[in-house]
Amino acid sequence: MGDGVRVGTSLRPIPLHVDRGISLARGEGCYLWDDQGQRYLDLMTNYGVNLLGHAHPKVTAAIDRQASLLTNAHQSFDTPVRQEFLDTLAGFLPPALSRMSFANSGAEAVEAALKYTRVATGRTNIIATHRAYHGRTFGALSATSDAKYRDPFMPMLGGVRHVPFDNLTAMAEVMDDSIAAVIIEPIQGEGGIRVPADGYLKGIRDLCDTRGALLIIDEIQTGFRTGAPLAFIREGIVPDILCLSKSIANGLPIGVTVVTEAVSERVPKGSHGGTFSGNPLVCAAGVATLKVLADERLHAQAAEKGQRFQQRVRELGLSQVREVRGRGLLLAVELKKPATPVIKAMQERGVLVLPAGGTVIRFLPSILIEDDQLDEGVEALAAAVRQAS
Numbered sequence: 456m457g458d459g460v461r462v463g464t465s466l467r468p469i470p471l472h473v474d475r476g477i478s479l480a481r482g483e484g485c486y487l488w489d490d491q492g493q494r495y496l497d498l499m500t501n502y503g504v505n506l507l508g509h510a511h512p513k514v515t516a517a518i519d520r521q522a523s524l525l526t527n528a529h530q531s532f533d534t535p536v537r538q539e540f541l542d543t544l545a546g547f548l549p550p551a552l553s554r555m556s557f558a559n560s561g562a563e564a565v566e567a568a569l570k571y572t573r574v575a576t577g578r579t580n581i582i583a584t585h586r587a588y589h590g591r592t593f594g595a596l597s598a599t600s601d602a603k604y605r606d607p608f609m610p611m612l613g614g615v616r617h618v619p620f621d622n623l624t625a626m627a628e629v630m631d632d633s634i635a636a637v638i639i640e641p642i643q644g645e646g647g648i649r650v651p652a653d654g655y656l657k658g659i660r661d662l663c664d665t666r667g668a669l670l671i672i673d674e675i676q677t678g679f680r681t682g683a684p685l686a687f688i689r690e691g692i693v694p695d696i697l698c699l700s701k702s703i704a705n706g707l708p709i710g711v712t713v714v715t716e717a718v719s720e721r722v723p724k725g726s727h728g729g730t731f732s733g734n735p736l737v738c739a740a741g742v743a744t745l746k747v748l749a750d751e752r753l754h755a756q757a758a759e760k761g762q763r764f765q766q767r768v769r770e771l772g773l774s775q776v777r778e779v780r781g782r783g784l785l786l787a788v789e790l791k792k793p794a795t796p797v798i799k800a801m802q803e804r805g806v807l808v809l810p811a812g813g814t815v816i817r818f819l820p821s822i823l824i825e826d827d828q829l830d831e832g833v834e835a836l837a838a839a840v841r842q843a844s
């Protein structure tokens with residue numbers, strides 16, 4: 456080809472992630488298969504994404520149908536399936552949350568939320584919590600607390616303070632008239648599945664109201680898996696901004712930032728957006744997913760299955776287990792020692808789970824998981840804990 460730069464050499468990912476050592480080729484329901492044909496029970500659902508399991512027939516059919524109709528339509532155009540998505544999602548939301556914008560990921564949904572608080576309040580300071588995880592774009596990362604993610608990329612966005620989670624006194628101490636918003640997960644996910652006391656979210660809501668700050672609830676991980684569609688509803692509060700992502704299109708990349716009319720009014724036209732956001736393909740997957748999740752029995756069952764799981768792990772009486780906790784199908788087993796060897800041993804036994812901090816094993820199974828499959832996970836956990844001790 457003559458002069459110029461040579462092309463066609465190898466391309467590999469930057470080694471950003473731990474290597475789990477297997478190549479996943481296929482999924483169906485609660486199982487995954489690697490490229491060698493080995494089957495795994497999936498109790499991690501790609502960090503909480505595949506809430507309806509893999510290749511759910513209704514979601515797959517919706518994606519297939521939409522793929523042959525239209526995959527992209529910029530939001531300067533309407534498209535029927537996007538409207539259907541909005542109508543379906545509205546069925547889960549309090550009426551005050553009446554406006555929204557699309558994103559392609561959780562971090563992007565948070566990024567929009569943080570930007571909107573600036574225009575809605577004219578303030579820039581944010582309160583987040585220790586162990587919070589809100590994503591890894593710059594704004595979202597500034598609200599995330601773990602030094603491992605932050606330190607390599609300093610400086611963060613200014614004006615973000617972190618206070619202890621589940622501690623209203625600590626939050627009250629830093630809350631003043633300069634605060635644009637508090638951002639909070641109803642149950643911390645990446646931070647170790649930490650469930651705050653009842654009344655904590657209500658207390659934050661009150662503090663925000665007193666000081667004219669907005670409340671951002673990040674349900675990106677909790678959404679649709681805590682035994683109710685949305686975890687904040689049981690606290691009897693309504694946030695000003697709600698972030699959703701992960702499970703709402705059962706595997707296709709989507710994020711949404713839902714806001715009140717009062718917030719929406721302050722967001723200038725054309726000030727935010729993205730080429731792929733709200734594309735018809737993800738909306739079709741979202742409609743199919745949310746229609747399945749509208750069945751309240753699924754949420755009641757998720758609550759029961761989660762309780763049963765916790766009870767069974769406690770009944771094992773494993774001396775290496777410090778605590779079993781969670782709500783619905785957002786579950787953790789905290790060990791008295793590092794979680795990684797146990798997670799590896801479980802994988803060798805054909806069960807995939809996740810860490811959430813150094814000593815915490817996290818379980819994010821499908822809402823359609825059967826009791827005997829969860830029992831299989833408990834047995835693998837018991838064997839792996841014994842093996843690793």
Ligand SMILES: Cc1ncc(COP(=O)(O)O)c(C=O)c1O
Binds near residue numbers: 677
């Ligand atoms: C609570 C919470 N917020 C935000 C995010 C970021 O989502 P994403 O990884 O899609 O950017 C996550 C991801 O784990 C999360 O758990």
